[in-house]
Amino acid sequence: MRVSLQSEPFDPGTELTAFSTATQGVGAIVSFSGIVRDTDGTLEAMEIEHYPGMTERALQSHAQKAVQKFGLSGVLIIHRYGRLTPGEPIMMVATSAPHRQAAFEGADFLMDFLKSRAPFWKKEHRADGADWVDAKTTDEAALDRWT
């Protein structure tokens, strides 16, 4: 299990290769990477604020929960904070398990948690100003699937 909260950029491909190498012997690996998107060509930067202390605890405890709930062999969570530009990876999750269903579900569970239970807040910076991103009710509702 590896959890990294960092401001530095990372390469999802390199991370996935390292994760795969470290978890040899499993039957399935699933990974997800979130990228800063610029849907209408006006986004200059995405600023990510977090709650130092609580963020690390929340990531660790949910990684452990995912391992127990789905019988995962390994979990990787990387999440960045600070100022990011369009096209940069924001975060990634990777899971390994004996079979694919557990790996998919574990990754899905972790993503739902990261969206609405990990203390991160996104702010979009554009030429005409900056706005905090509103939480989506669909993200909140998605958590109900796991209770």
Place this chain on the structure above:
Amino acid sequence: MIEILYFAWLRERIGIPRETWTTEAKTVNDLVDELRAREERYVMAFEDTTSLRVALDQELAEFDAPLEGVREVAFFPPMTGG
């Protein structure tokens, strides 16, 4: 004495990231009432607590949760990670 932390637009609206506060409050809701009674910026920030979240000693909690033994209270808008 407790540490109160604010994040995202709540931090901007109140104008500071954290402060130390001597409180008589028994619950989070009581604390919010105390803060609202201080200054207009707190009234603005805590206008609708249903749109806010609270963490007690870095664990998510409800607004009716007791404050006894709590050292750090954090207020913030719904989270937008991932």
